[in-house]
Amino acid sequence: MTYHTTLDGAVAAAAAAAGPYGSWSAARRRDLLHACADALEAARAELVDLARTETALTAERLDGEVTRTTGQLRLYGDHVAAGRHLSGRTSPGAAPGGADVWTVDVPLGPVAVFAASNFPFAFGVPGGDTASALAAGCPVVVKGHPAQPRLSRRIAEVLAGAVAGADAPDGTFGFLDAESAGGDPARLGIELVRHPAIKAVGFTGSFGGGRALMDAAAARPEPIPVYAEMGSVNPVFVLPDAIADEAGREKWATALAAAVTGSGGQLCTKPGVVFVPETDDGEALADLTMFRIADTAPIPMLTEGMAAAHRTWSAKTAEAGAPARGESAVPDGTEPDARAGYPFAVQITAKDFEGDYREEHFGPAAVLVRADPADYPALADSLEGQLTATVIADDASAADRAAARALLPSLVAKAGRVVWNGVPTGVAVVEAMQHGGPWPATSAGWSTSVGTEAIRRFTRPVALQGVPADLVG
Amino acid sequence: MTYHTTLDGAVAAAAAAAGPYGSWSAARRRDLLHACADALEAARAELVDLARTETALTAERLDGEVTRTTGQLRLYGDHVAAGRHLSGRTSPGAAPGGADVWTVDVPLGPVAVFAASNFPFAFGVPGGDTASALAAGCPVVVKGHPAQPRLSRRIAEVLAGAVAGADAPDGTFGFLDAESAGGDPARLGIELVRHPAIKAVGFTGSFGGGRALMDAAAARPEPIPVYAEMGSVNPVFVLPDAIADEAGREKWATALAAAVTGSGGQLCTKPGVVFVPETDDGEALADLTMFRIADTAPIPMLTEGMAAAHRTWSAKTAEAGAPARGESAVPDGTEPDARAGYPFAVQITAKDFEGDYREEHFGPAAVLVRADPADYPALADSLEGQLTATVIADDASAADRAAARALLPSLVAKAGRVVWNGVPTGVAVVEAMQHGGPWPATSAGWSTSVGTEAIRRFTRPVALQGVPADLVG
Numbered sequence: 001m002t003y004h005t006t007l008d009g010a011v012a013a014a015a016a017a018a019g020p021y022g023s024w025s026a027a028r029r030r031d032l033l034h035a036c037a038d039a040l041e042a043a044r045a046e047l048v049d050l051a052r053t054e055t056a057l058t059a060e061r062l063d064g065e066v067t068r069t070t071g072q073l074r075l076y077g078d079h080v081a082a083g084r085h086l087s088g089r090t091s092p093g094a095a096p097g098g099a100d101v102w103t104v105d106v107p108l109g110p111v112a113v114f115a116a117s118n119f120p121f122a123f124g125v126p127g128g129d130t131a132s133a134l135a136a137g138c139p140v141v142v143k144g145h146p147a148q149p150r151l152s153r154r155i156a157e158v159l160a161g162a163v164a165g166a167d168a169p170d171g172t173f174g175f176l177d178a179e180s181a182g183g184d185p186a187r188l189g190i191e192l193v194r195h196p197a198i199k200a201v202g203f204t205g206s207f208g209g210g211r212a213l214m215d216a217a218a219a220r221p222e223p224i225p226v227y228a229e230m231g232s233v234n235p236v237f238v239l240p241d242a243i244a245d246e247a248g249r250e251k252w253a254t255a256l257a258a259a260v261t262g263s264g265g266q267l268c269t270k271p272g273v274v275f276v277p278e279t280d281d282g283e284a285l286a287d288l289t290m291f292r293i294a295d296t297a298p299i300p301m302l303t304e305g306m307a308a309a310h311r312t313w314s315a316k317t318a319e320a321g322a323p324a325r326g327e328s329a330v331p332d333g334t335e336p337d338a339r340a341g342y343p344f345a346v347q348i349t350a351k352d353f354e355g356d357y358r359e360e361h362f363g364p365a366a367v368l369v370r371a372d373p374a375d376y377p378a379l380a381d382s383l384e385g386q387l388t389a390t391v392i393a394d395d396a397s398a399a400d401r402a403a404a405r406a407l408l409p410s411l412v413a414k415a416g417r418v419v420w421n422g423v424p425t426g427v428a429v430v431e432a433m434q435h436g437g438p439w440p441a442t443s444a445g446w447s448t449s450v451g452t453e454a455i456r457r458f459t460r461p462v463a464l465q466g467v468p469a470d471l472v473g
Numbered sequence: 474m475t476y477h478t479t480l481d482g483a484v485a486a487a488a489a490a491a492g493p494y495g496s497w498s499a500a501r502r503r504d505l506l507h508a509c510a511d512a513l514e515a516a517r518a519e520l521v522d523l524a525r526t527e528t529a530l531t532a533e534r535l536d537g538e539v540t541r542t543t544g545q546l547r548l549y550g551d552h553v554a555a556g557r558h559l560s561g562r563t564s565p566g567a568a569p570g571g572a573d574v575w576t577v578d579v580p581l582g583p584v585a586v587f588a589a590s591n592f593p594f595a596f597g598v599p600g601g602d603t604a605s606a607l608a609a610g611c612p613v614v615v616k617g618h619p620a621q622p623r624l625s626r627r628i629a630e631v632l633a634g635a636v637a638g639a640d641a642p643d644g645t646f647g648f649l650d651a652e653s654a655g656g657d658p659a660r661l662g663i664e665l666v667r668h669p670a671i672k673a674v675g676f677t678g679s680f681g682g683g684r685a686l687m688d689a690a691a692a693r694p695e696p697i698p699v700y701a702e703m704g705s706v707n708p709v710f711v712l713p714d715a716i717a718d719e720a721g722r723e724k725w726a727t728a729l730a731a732a733v734t735g736s737g738g739q740l741c742t743k744p745g746v747v748f749v750p751e752t753d754d755g756e757a758l759a760d761l762t763m764f765r766i767a768d769t770a771p772i773p774m775l776t777e778g779m780a781a782a783h784r785t786w787s788a789k790t791a792e793a794g795a796p797a798r799g800e801s802a803v804p805d806g807t808e809p810d811a812r813a814g815y816p817f818a819v820q821i822t823a824k825d826f827e828g829d830y831r832e833e834h835f836g837p838a839a840v841l842v843r844a845d846p847a848d849y850p851a852l853a854d855s856l857e858g859q860l861t862a863t864v865i866a867d868d869a870s871a872a873d874r875a876a877a878r879a880l881l882p883s884l885v886a887k888a889g890r891v892v893w894n895g896v897p898t899g900v901a902v903v904e905a906m907q908h909g910g911p912w913p914a915t916s917a918g919w920s921t922s923v924g925t926e927a928i929r930r931f932t933r934p935v936a937l938q939g940v941p942a943d944l945v946g
Contacts, residue, residue, distance in 0.1 A: 019886075022886075023882065087926075089904050089905040089926065090904070090905050091901065091903035091904050091905035091906070094901045094903040094905065094906075095892075095895065095899065095901050096895065096899035096901065097895060099893070099895065101901060101903060101905040101906060102905050103905050103907060104885065106885055106886060108918075108919075214691070214696060215691070215692075218687070218688070218691030218692075218696070219688075219691075222912045222913070223687060223691070223912070223916070225917070225919075391940075395941070401941070401944060404941075404944050405944045408940070408944055408945055409496065412577065412579055412935050412937075412945070413492075413495075413579060415935065416933075416935060416936065417935065417936040417937075417938060418935060418936070418937050418938065418940055419568075419938045419939065420572070420937075420938060420939040420940040420941065421939060422568065422569065422570055422572065422938065422939060426568065426569035428564065428567045428568050428569065428574060430564035430567040430574060431562050431563070431564050432562040432563050432564035432567065432574040432575050432576050432936055433564070433567075433574060433936055434576060434934050434935060434936035436933070436934075438933070439695045439696070440695070443696070444698070445581075445933045446581075446698075446932070446933035446934070448934075453560075453562065453934075456919075459919070460889075460909070460911070460918045460919035461907050461909075461919065461921075461926075462885050462888065462889060462890065462891060462907060463889065463890040463891070463905055463906055463907035464885075464890075464891050464893075465890060465891065465892045465893060465895065466892065466893040466894060466895060467864075467881070467891055467892075467893040468868070468874070468877075468893065471874060471877050471878045471881055472881050472885070
């Protein structure tokens with residue numbers, strides 16, 4: 001099976017498909033999403049193998065991600081088939097003359113999807129943006145990530161086959177990659193967003209990339225919404241009584257180190273900044289966490305460019321004079337592996353928490369900040385918008401609960417999700433999930449790119465006033 | 474009672490109020506909104522009188538609008554107190570480790586509100602944007618419309634008094650007008666939108682004004698959402714059997730003429746374009762509608778500038794060679810009253826439906842387009858995005874129902890609200906109302922500026938994961 005491979009071809013086909021596909025029943029859309037899931041499932045082994053080669057992520061992680069991705073496609077299909085995505089507002093007899101007013105929901109039209117590199121399946125070509133747009137009744141034109149050309153194309157073939165097999169209009173699923181644009185992926189992305197037939201954009205990636213697409217979308221004759229998820233440092237606030245004994249310190253040092261280094265620290269919800277109390281217990285936790293991080297073997301990163309950026313950041317941070325105890329970074333006297341991410345952590349005090357330490361950093365690294373827990377609310381207030389914020393506390397401690405009560409309003413004001421006694425890296429694909437957050441974490445903090453609510457980004461409600469029900473829908 | 478009168482003063486106070494006011498319970502916000510309604514009610518006679526002087530609208534219309542506005546304030550207060558604005562998503566046990574995930578909703582922060590001139594109350598200083606932002610927990614900074622300086626200031630005093638009387642933080646309600654900016658309202662507006670403490674914008678007005686604010690908001694270091702309602706021509710499609718007898722023609726000619734000329738045709742939902750069948754019946758309806766429009770006495774418009782623009786448009790349209798039967802415009806040989814809107818209508822055929830005829834026109838005027846009803850779907854498809862679209866049909870006619878069934882998908886795709894056998898000018902302030910629609914009718918077609926759903930524009934959901942319930946909210 002195939003798909004259109006030029007920008008104009010893919011978008012024109014998507015525009016032509018928008019009407020017919022947009023009028024499909026929710027049950028048919030569910031069947032299409034299930035068919036996509038089935039097709040990915042059938043190609044699982046081949047795709048995981050390709051992904052392993054191109055991403056350097058482990059087969060185990062990639063296999064789990066395929067499961068998440070097929071589950072997501074099926075869930076979104078089931079969600080719309082059950083009508084759970086509908087705004088469903090009704091005001092009987094409310095219009096002048098006593099007519100009923102109620103809402104129906106219509107798809108926005110062709111959606112441009114920008115696949116991320118760090119989740120080649122769950123946020124990649126067949127990921128959440130593709131699934132939610134198709135569930136909403138919108139054709140998609142997906143731009144594959146240039147770091148995964150073979151995997152992206154193969155997934156596109158699999159999806160194109162499933163979409164055609166479900167008798168969807170030609171153009172319901174489109175795919176483009178750098179080859180279509182003479183090798184310049186950034187230009188291809190901007191041109192895609194500028195195309196007048198595109199009506200919305202889903203993006204997961206860097207701040208610079210997201211902002212460029214937002215600017216292009218806002219400057220169009222017809223501005224369109226860009227749902228961009230651009231990441232954050234995902235602060236963690238450790239309260240004293242949670243780490244008052246060795247068991248607590250051991251538990252949280254291990255959990256935090258695993259969250260910092262898992263998948264090479266290349267998750268948008270990686271806890272990049274951990275605030276610990278400036279006490280002996282806090283220092284012990286920080287040291288143990290750094291040790292656990294440093295004790296992790298180097299991890300191949302998604303690209304050599306990312307690995308190089310990580311090494312540069314680590315070296316700069318270490319040189320800045322921060323007491324970087326525990327960093328392994330590049331072992332002395334060895335030539336770094338070009339693709340390896342060397343686990344790394346630094347400890348600083350709250351007064352030095354400025355500049356680079358506040359920026360998102362992709363890779364197996366974290367900044368541990370020793371602070372007075374009484375200052376946690378002010379530190380939280382000083383942060384930019386975040387995807388997540390986490391509190392680690394002793395549930396049974398009145399002191400920790402009082403401190404949390406004082407801190408939580410600041411976290412709720414700054415983040416899209418607040419985690420209690422956990423790590424932020426597991427993002428459940430469920431109805432209540434909010435994977436969003438204030439600027440600059442995302443472009444539209446009132447939306448989510450994970451969970452069934454993501455579907456609603458690509459529809460709009462229409463009020464019907466007195467229209468005979470048998471004439472619509 | 475008073476309010477801050479400089480931009481920096483008003484916005485700084487709003488920023489300082491955002492935290493404390495944002496943490497108010499919904500019940501307290503309800504009480505504040507009711508207090509605002511009570512205060513407007515107490516000043517009703519004085520305000521209607523002032524409004525009559527500055528807007529030239531009738532006392533009866535203005536009195537009704539005060540009732541709508543106070544009802545709106547009370548409704549939005551009751552809505553949040555009942556928790557009906559909450560996203561309320563719950564996923565029990567869904568997070569890793571079995572923690573519950575559920576959403577709470579937080580206000581975005583200070584909202585800039587741009588008052589419209591055509592509804593000095595319902596879309597003015599105390600209007601829907603102000604009411605929905607305050608209901609959401611956001612302080613507001615309202616820019617008064619320059620055409621109504623005295624009324625705007627007096628309403629601001631009344632609201633500032635009510636807000637202070639409810640013990641709301643200083644800065645919860647702010648007001649600015651052209652005087653604050655050395656007489657340049659456009660510059661004041663742009664500066665307000667650019668102010669870093671402003672987090673969202675509500676606007677009702679012209680396309681040019683809305684687009685300028687959108688561009689300013691999108692170019693900020695932190696882009697913010699602009700909810701701009703910029704109007705449309707609100708097409709009406711008349712099907713043959715609805716006007717097959719004289720009673721039907723009489724009924725709809727009268728209703729349409731009243732909707733075209735009511736409030737001087739200065740409503741964003743005025744039916745500006747009416748498609749009639751190119752049959753003897755259709756022509757009879759068009760003639761009768763034009764006669765009814767022309768038979769209406771000239772209506773003082775909101776400003777002399779609007780009246781002049783209306784005269785220019787009418788003259789240009791008449792000169793364009795359209796068979797402008799029925800226009801009264803300015804009677805021959807008379808000097809026009811500078812503020813009068815002379816009712817006017819033109820008839821054209823579908824092939825001439827281009828250019829100016831497709832543009833929104835403020836004033837008591839309409840374009841009647843004779844067309845083959847079989848072409849209605851294609852004509853609808855050719856339109857820009859609309860706030861409303863209307864079908865006039867004989868409910869009992871199988872032919873009309875079949876034609877409507879073919880037409881409705883195009884209308885649903887183009888409009889925010891579809892009206893059946895009515896006129897679009899009555900916008901009910903209810904839960905199911907959708908006063909929005911695709912670009913260029915609004916900047917964000919998935920939102921509404923009328924009805925309780927308007928509140929949600931100014932909040933965002935936050936997912937809580939395992940957080941002890943007693944520590945939040």
